[in-house]
Amino acid sequence: MGIELIKPDTKIDFMGKRKIAASISISLILIGIVSIIVKGGVKYGIDFAGGINIQVKFKHDIKVAKIKNALKETGLKGLRIQRFGQSSLHQYLLRAPVLGEQPEILKSQVSDALKKLGVPFEIQRLEMVGPKVGSELKNKALEALFYAVLLISIYISGRFEQKWGTAAIMAIALSLGVYVLKLIHMPISILILAAILITLGLSWYLRLNYALGAVVALIHDVTITVGMFSLLNREFDLTVVAGLLTIIGYSLNDTIVIFDRIRENLRSPKKKMSFFEIINLSINQTLSRTLLTSGTTLLVVAAMLALGGGVIFNFALSLFIGIIVGTYSSIYIASSILLGIGPTPDKEPKPSAQHA
Amino acid sequence: MSRNFKLRVIIASLVLGLGFIFALPSFISKDAWISKILPDKRVKLGLDLQGGINLILGVDMDKAISNALEQIGEDIKAEARKKGVIIIRPREIGNNRLSFYLLEADKARIIDDIIKRYFNSQVEVVQIQDINGIRKKYLLKLKPEYEKKLKEMTIDQVLKVIRNRIDQFGVVEPDIRKLENYRIQVQLPGIEDAQRAINIIKKTAHLEFKLVDDNVTMQDINSGKIPVDDEVLYLYRKRPDGSFIKEPIVVKREAVLTGRYITDASVAFDQFNQPYVTLSFNRQGARIFERITGENVNKRLAIILDNKVYSAPVIREKISGGRASITGRFSLNEAHDLAIVLRAGSLPAPVKILHESSVGPSLGEQSIRQGLTSMLVGAALVFIFTIIYYGIGGLIVDTLLIFNLILVIAVLAGFGATLTMPGIAGLILLIGTAVDASVLIFERIREEIRRGLGPQKAVEEGFARSTLTIVDANLTTILAAIILYQFGTGPVRGFAVTLSIGTFASMFTAIYVSKIFFALWLKRVKQGAKFNL
Numbered sequence: 001m002g003i004e005l006i007k008p009d010t011k012i013d014f015m016g017k018r019k020i021a022a023s024i025s026i027s028l029i030l031i032g033i034v035s036i037i038v039k040g041g042v043k044y045g046i047d048f049a050g051g052i053n054i055q056v057k058f059k060h061d062i063k064v065a066k067i068k069n070a071l072k073e074t075g076l077k078g079l080r081i082q083r084f085g086q087s088s089l090h091q092y093l094l095r096a097p098v099l100g101e102q103p104e105i106l107k108s109q110v111s112d113a114l115k116k117l118g119v120p121f122e123i124q125r126l127e128m129v130g131p132k133v134g135s136e137l138k139n140k141a142l143e144a145l146f147y148a149v150l151l152i153s154i155y156i157s158g159r160f161e162q163k164w165g166t167a168a169i170m171a172i173a174l175s176l177g178v179y180v181l182k183l184i185h186m187p188i189s190i191l192i193l194a195a196i197l198i199t200l201g202l203s204w205y206l207r208l209n210y211a212l213g214a215v216v217a218l219i220h221d222v223t224i225t226v227g228m229f230s231l232l233n234r235e236f237d238l239t240v241v242a243g244l245l246t247i248i249g250y251s252l253n254d255t256i257v258i259f260d261r262i263r264e265n266l267r268s269p270k271k272k273m274s275f276f277e278i279i280n281l282s283i284n285q286t287l288s289r290t291l292l293t294s295g296t297t298l299l300v301v302a303a304m305l306a307l308g309g310g311v312i313f314n315f316a317l318s319l320f321i322g323i324i325v326g327t328y329s330s331i332y333i334a335s336s337i338l339l340g341i342g343p344t345p346d347k348e349p350k351p352s353a354q355h356a
Numbered sequence: 357m358s359r360n361f362k363l364r365v366i367i368a369s370l371v372l373g374l375g376f377i378f379a380l381p382s383f384i385s386k387d388a389w390i391s392k393i394l395p396d397k398r399v400k401l402g403l404d405l406q407g408g409i410n411l412i413l414g415v416d417m418d419k420a421i422s423n424a425l426e427q428i429g430e431d432i433k434a435e436a437r438k439k440g441v442i443i444i445r446p447r448e449i450g451n452n453r454l455s456f457y458l459l460e461a462d463k464a465r466i467i468d469d470i471i472k473r474y475f476n477s478q479v480e481v482v483q484i485q486d487i488n489g490i491r492k493k494y495l496l497k498l499k500p501e502y503e504k505k506l507k508e509m510t511i512d513q514v515l516k517v518i519r520n521r522i523d524q525f526g527v528v529e530p531d532i533r534k535l536e537n538y539r540i541q542v543q544l545p546g547i548e549d550a551q552r553a554i555n556i557i558k559k560t561a562h563l564e565f566k567l568v569d570d571n572v573t574m575q576d577i578n579s580g581k582i583p584v585d586d587e588v589l590y591l592y593r594k595r596p597d598g599s600f601i602k603e604p605i606v607v608k609r610e611a612v613l614t615g616r617y618i619t620d621a622s623v624a625f626d627q628f629n630q631p632y633v634t635l636s637f638n639r640q641g642a643r644i645f646e647r648i649t650g651e652n653v654n655k656r657l658a659i660i661l662d663n664k665v666y667s668a669p670v671i672r673e674k675i676s677g678g679r680a681s682i683t684g685r686f687s688l689n690e691a692h693d694l695a696i697v698l699r700a701g702s703l704p705a706p707v708k709i710l711h712e713s714s715v716g717p718s719l720g721e722q723s724i725r726q727g728l729t730s731m732l733v734g735a736a737l738v739f740i741f742t743i744i745y746y747g748i749g750g751l752i753v754d755t756l757l758i759f760n761l762i763l764v765i766a767v768l769a770g771f772g773a774t775l776t777m778p779g780i781a782g783l784i785l786l787i788g789t790a791v792d793a794s795v796l797i798f799e800r801i802r803e804e805i806r807r808g809l810g811p812q813k814a815v816e817e818g819f820a821r822s823t824l825t826i827v828d829a830n831l832t833t834i835l836a837a838i839i840l841y842q843f844g845t846g847p848v849r850g851f852a853v854t855l856s857i858g859t860f861a862s863m864f865t866a867i868y869v870s871k872i873f874f875a876l877w878l879k880r881v882k883q884g885a886k887f888n889l
Contacts, residue, residue, distance in 0.1 A: 055719070057718070057719075089722070107550075107551055108551060122716060122718060123716065124715070124716045124718060124719035124722075125713070125714065125715050125716065125719050126550070126712065126713065126714045127712065127713040127714075128709065128711065128712040128713070129710075129711050130414075130708075130709070130710040130711060132414075132710060133412060133710045133711045137845070140843050141843065143843055144839050144840065144842070144843035144844070147839050147842070147843070148835075148836060148839045151835055151839065152832065152835060152836075155831070155832070155835060159828060159831075238844065238845060238847075238848050239778055239847075239848065239851075241848075242778060242840055242844065242848045242851050242852075245836045245839060245840050246785070246833075246836060246840075246855070248832075248836055249832045249833040249834075249835065249836035249837075250789070250833070252829075252832040253792070253829040253830070253832050253833065256825070256828055256829050256832065257796070257825055257829055260825050260828075285803070286799075288799050289792075289795050289796055289799045292745065292791070292795045292799075293788075293789070293791060293792040293795050295741065296738045296741060296742070296787075296788045296789075296791045296792075297785070297788035297789050297792075298788070299734060299737040299738055299741065299788060300730075300734030300735075300737070300738060300784050300785060300787050300788035301734075301784075301785065301788065302734075303730040303731075303733040303734035303737065303784065304730045304734065304781060304784050304785075306730070307726055307729045307730035307733060308726050308727060308730045308781065308784070309722065309723060309726035309727075311404070311723055311777050312727075312777055312778065312780075312781045315778065315781055316781065319785065
């Protein structure tokens with residue numbers, strides 16, 4: 001026997017609250033940015049920053065200070081020790097930012113020092129990343145984000161607007177812009193920023209309003225997730241980048257469903273409504289689906305967060321934050337932007353383009 | 357039943373049947389009787405799940421170039437000596453430059469001729485400097501094309517040697533491959549003692565025999581008064597407590613014999629049951645060894661591995677037969693590993709570990725357990741949620757979800773893809789997101805029913821109107837997955853793979869397979885059952 005969480009005649013005035021939503025979003029973004037600035041940048045994990053991670057599992061619980069004391073003689077600089085994963089497993093993560101002359105002997109050094117604690121233990125995992133590989137991985141991850149922005153911008157402008165010609169112009173303009181910037185050896189983070197700005201500018205100039213709304217929502221989601229990570233003192237590693245890319249795909253997915261409905265309702269000749277009303281109607285019509293899908297996804301991600309262990313904790317956390325923010329942004333942010341600039345002018349509504 | 361429907365049932369059963377057959381072996385033991393008739397393919401576990409080490413090694417190309425230049429310097433010197441011209445101090449002086457001095461400046465033409473005739477393809481002269489009009493100082497470097505060739509040769513040689521060593525060490529299914537920028541990736545699954553494996557891989561194992569210069573005293577060493585052709589090396593003696601004493605030994609710079617001539621190395625035991633390593637030389641090596649020992653009776657011969665003196669025994673008599681031994685208070689493992697690296701040959705250049713990640717088997721098991729637990733809990737929550745929400749429809753969603761997982765596992769197994777911890781995370785995430793396609797369809801059907809359509813029509817409309825949205829929405833996920841795969845490293849790639857396979861599978865089950873369930877349901881509705889979604 002099915003139930004309906006959202007009654008069919010639900011008429012929540014989402015767009016009426018867009019100013020409240022905007023202020024919430026702006027504060028969240030600001031809080032994140034301030035946190036990043038105060039903490040002196042994003043905290044990178046070992047994959048990006050380089051260094052050494054040793055995960056140790058003890059037979060029973062032991063005080064962090066005791067471990068620290070035991071490891072003093074190894075002379076590891078900047079050693080940090082923290083509990084890791086579920087507390088019942090008595091796991092600890094030892095981290096050092098720089099490698100000594102001979103990282104290979106570090107493991108046996110650490111192991112010898114820990115033996116003196118007299119508690120049975122096991123070195124479960126060791127990860128050593130040289131500084132060069134670290135910066136390469138960081139560049140690669142940024143490059144991945146860059147191409148994600150690039151491809152998705154092109155895809156959205158083609159897909160949302162059914163204007164693949166315009167999308168092609170966009171693709172060429174983007175590639176040209178980036179090519180020029182690459183010629184003058186701009187760092188990849190500048191390239192990402194440039195790609196985003198070019199996309200926003202072009203969407204504005206070419207009147208690709210749906211695309212503009214979607215891209216703003218994506219930037220919103222990624223910025224807030226990164227900011228929250230900084231606020232929660234979590235590290236940014238490769239799995240988090242994977243999480244961010246997944247969030248981008250996910251949030252876009254939500255936005256596409258709502259925007260499709262808006263366009264469908266706009267074409268429907270029966271409804272004589274203002275754009276404001278149409279957006280509200282469309283969000284309400286898709287609300288059940290939005291909440292249901294986000295609900296099931298959040299359920300599994302929460303299970304992952306609680307039970308999945310330390311290895312994928314950061315990944316699960318990025319998804320958890322990203323899905324909440326992404327769902328909220330496709331309802332409030334993407335649609336608000338669209339409301340602000342109006343629908344993309346439809347020259348010739350094609351009946352064939354009508355779908356959910 | 358229309359023909360269309362029958363075809364749909366056949367295709368769906370075929371795909372799911374195949375999926376089941378390919379997924380099953382991953383869940384049952386290899387020894388079960390049924391495994392014999394099932395495909396012999398199972399999901400491969402990544403290093404993070406089964407334990408093992410993953411290394412990225414950088415080859416020290418500067419050292420390789422420097423070695424090559426030193427060798428060329430020696431060759432030029434030898435060639436010049438044949439023509440009665442004396443060259444001294446051929447050395448690589450850093451910055452990948454070879455320098456040597458010609459003692460009689462007026463013989464420069466002969467040297468130029470030698471370089472042009474024999475070494476033209478390898479080196480070019482950078483500079484020739486007159487010193488007081490008597491001597492000439494030559495500065496040479498490798499030609500760019502030869503340098504490139506040398507690097508290629510070096511990396512191939514390193515790869516070969518490391519493969520050889522790992523094979524002899526005995527690792528099941530090692531994966532050793534070349535990466536960009538003269539790097540090598542080594543993956544060793546299921547290794548217990550990571551440190552030992554790393555030591556074997558890393559050891560340059562450059563074996564040299566050099567004559568000891570006993571004319572130099574301790575005072576000379578301390579004051580740095582050492583003949584030009586000599587060098588100071590150290591002998592490390594292990595104390596009973598495990599620490600080492602460093603003892604300087606002055607040897608002739610030029611090696612009389614190197615590890616190049618070794619054909620075999622193995623572990624043997626002396627009368628105190630102390631292990632040592634015996635070496636056998638090939639014919640040429642044996643001849644050299646015989647001549648050197650014969651010419652230097654009562655002198656000491658240092659046995660040097662990677663610039664560390666292992667021992668420096670006195671030569672009692674001429675040794676023929678081409679056998680030598682290395683002693684040095686080894687543990688059995690150390691002796692065994694030393695024999696391996698000597699047999700497998702030396703690395704042409706030192707390697708450096710740029711990235712290491714080693715995972716113990718217990719962590720792998722723990723990760724799998726945690727992954728499966730969260731998957732089961734997540735799935736249970738989603739099942740309850742969907743059944744409460746959609747009733748019988750929820751059962752359809754959940755059945756499709758199980759099909760989905762089976763298909764993903766089947767594809768992973770069938771294509772020999774690797775499942776990593778992020779891959780498991782992808783599977784878990786999939787349980788949540790795969791519902792989406794069905795939800796889109798169901799919500800649309802509900803809407804059509806509310807608009808007053810009958811069940812049959814509502815289902816048709818619902819499918820028709822949501823299909824494109826489903827494809828579109830999922831395309832973004834696939835885009836993200838492709839980018840992740842392109843730029844990610846091992847474990848993250850596993851996530852991208854499961855994510856994209858899962859997305860395709862969920863589209864297939866939600867759009868194609870679920871229509872069958874609805875058709876069956878609608879048939880019962882015609883017979884009077886209620887259609888309640």
